Amino acid sequence: MKDLSVYIHIPFCERKCNYCAFVSYCLSEEKQNEYIDKLIFEIKSFAKNDKNIKERVVKTIYFGGGTPSLLSIQNFHKIFKAINDNFKLSQNTEITIEVNPNSVDVEKLLEYKKLGINRVSVGVQSLSSRTLKQIGRLHDKKTALNSIKLISQYFDNISADLIIGLQGEKNITKYAKKLIKLKVKHISCYMLEIHENTKMLNLVNEKKYKPLSDDMVVKAYTKLSKFLTKNGFLQYEISNFAQKGYESKHNLTYWTFKDYVGFGVSAHSYIDGVRYENASNLKDYYLGKRLSEPKSEKTEIEERIMLGLRCYEGVSIKKLKDLGYNILENENCKAFLQKGILRKENGKLFLEPSYYVVSDYIIEHLI
């Protein structure tokens, strides 16, 4: 049997957030239907062409966006039908949907449950109404808290996203406290990255928006990780914290070299060692354009180090050796081990969590 994870990209938004660099559009219902048709076509053709399809068992499904909660129920049904028709699902497939606090209601939640969705990831980002307005979110603090309360009536496995580094947000630990009280089981906290072609970059350049300094970000992050760790959360990846058993299985597939297929515009796949990337604009996506990056030992070595050191799981020294790289002979690696930045245990290398904030520096010196 071969495990497979499925990612489905729903590129619709009511409006674009100031910091967002994802592929998303404000589309009419008609255009949404057109997109879903193409998406279903892609699902079918993948199943038809994949030589291992008979052995595959889908372990996780993830609806990401954009704002998947904007998708009509009919379209959800179509997608689920396509998946069920073409793939074998396991008994306990983890099925996640990303939602925005302002776009969920009881009916939708009930439908999601019926469809088999069992994990909800809420784009909270902040619990300050002022901040939320500043970054162009459509919800406020109250909406966020209420929506989580509502979701928790129907779902047990709830995750919330927070952003570290927004203007004035020196203390986000207090948000985490509130979220835990509301029985959120998983928290992803991403450090703000300001990308090209975003409103936020313009605002920053015009000095109208001032993100936190690096030092403040590190402080906020360190405080948050300490708090969550103390409160029974495991930091299983740099940005991800979960109570025991609530780690995102879907995200773990990305980091542990298991096969995943992404459907939709700009979606990424990793199938039998080859990475694929769908076209990142609708026109090219509809033409079926995608890029692929063939398997290479060099890239796998780099990816294993990069992903392994960012995770609680660590990186296997033997796996690297099998790929032709004896990392223990690397001078930098020796120095890092000696200084206690890296830890060697049971044939694996781990990055000490206190060095997560400089992990890129460490990784660059090892690849």
Added chain:
Amino acid sequence: MNDRLKYIRNFCIIAHIDHGKSTLADRLIELTGTVSKRDMQDQILDSMELEREKGITIKLAPTRLIYEYEGNEYTLNLIDTPGHVDFTYEVSRSLAACEGALLLVDASQGVEAQTLANTYLALDNNLETVPVINKIDLPSARPEEVKKEIEDVIGLDAEDCPCISAKDGTNVQDVLKAIIEKIPAPVGDENAKLKCLIFDSHYDNFKGAICLIRVFDGKVKKGDKILMMQTQKVFEVTEVGIFVPNTKEVDVLSAGDVGYLAGSIKTIADVKVGDTITSAENPIEKPLEGYKEVQPVVFCGIFPVDGAKYGELKDALDKLKLNDASLQFSPENSSALGYGFRCGFLGLLHLEIITERLEREFNLDIITTAPSVSYNVYKTNGDMLEISNPSNLPPAVEIDRIEEPMVKVNVFTPPEYVGSIMDLCQEKRGVYKNMVYLDKRRVELNYDLPLGEIIYDFFDSLKSRTHGYASFDYEFKDYERADLVRVDILLNGEKCDALSMIVHKDKAYTRGRELAERLKKIIPRQLFEVPIQACIGNKIIARETISALRKDVLAKCYGGDISRKRKLLEKQKEGKKRMRKIGSVEIPSEAFMSILKLDDENK
């Protein structure tokens, strides 16, 4: 006079940088139909990409122009000259090949330091100097005032000098007329023994070293045996020719002509600019005057970023040297930078040109250390060492005295900046010599300054303190005793030899502190705190600390887009390749050079 000579004019154009020399040369070439309009491109004589980009002439490029005037056909040989102080000797030799010079002056800028320096060179060579005022199309042009300036400052008659715009072609005909009427025809005897001046050379992969020559007496043709009088080497001429402006072979070059000569000369070192060529069978007794052995005055270390490319760097330097006899280099080993070369240059511009060519034409990533001059170090045991690499300076106890090169500096400035220039020269340990008010708008200041201070940041400081209005020029004076010490830099307690510098004792503290401050800005944060110390011997004179890296993480691995993150890391790692490791500290390669440049205030 020989009829043939009557219709020849040999001339060059001298001007301050940016006064439009190459543009005028272009117009003359165009006007005389030497190059068809179709093949015309801007600044045709500046053949190197770098020359066009920097707007400067580096190599000399002669061109033969044919012009009909009052029913007679004239041969006008234009020798384009480099206008920069680094190449003064080359300029003086190309002037020696001419009978006259056009002195090109910008109608709004007026006379500048270099204008004056080059005019003196022309006068030294007994050249008929014809002033030409350029850029009259500019709204700020003030030709009448500039004429007066030329008369007052230089002492040339500018009454009826051509006022032109080389850019749009206005009055350029007048220049041709002036060349023919004012510049004397060459004199010489084509039946006398051969006497030629080499005023430049370059290297051709097929023909070997090519001599650019002016024939004073006699004739030279293919098959002749010639003698280089300085090197005493004999060659057989394989080709003679002229430039139109590309090379064109001719049967013979005779007295009065300008052209080139090839002779299967394998190394450019055999062709010395300023040398005299004569017949090997029937030589003249005395060579032409004015020959000088060219000495480098500015030195720096050049190292490959990737240590494995040492061989490639050597090949590249060998190739550049083929064309540039003034470039000197010898192997050098640095504990910080590995194997490389100590290179000697004619000046800072020459240094910049060579390093840029290494990077562009040879695709090499190089690290250059801060430029230095050559010091004469007298040891207590009586030995004298020439030290151009600060890390080779012997311990203080073994040194009796150190002498540094001094230069005579000539600054031209509007009067309002005199005070701040004097301050600057004072700061640079200058000795005041003279000051002349040339007119209401312009003052000439003369100072003696240590060359080591000039190459530090004199030019940038001068430009910034005078908003670009001052110009300066210098020439070597002599070696003088000075109280000099070596300042070393310790990074995390380890000495970095490539950052050592020799400075005057009174300035050691300031420079040590400045350098430490600059390094703090340039060196990126590392995982641990890095102390930077400046010291003289064992005495610490300044200290700065680079605090530890706080944040270097991309928190998000987007929906399975692993490649993006990997590529980002690879890119960052690529950037790190230009880093050098001193002990456990990583230093960007630019640091070794940029530390001696003034901080940009806008940064």
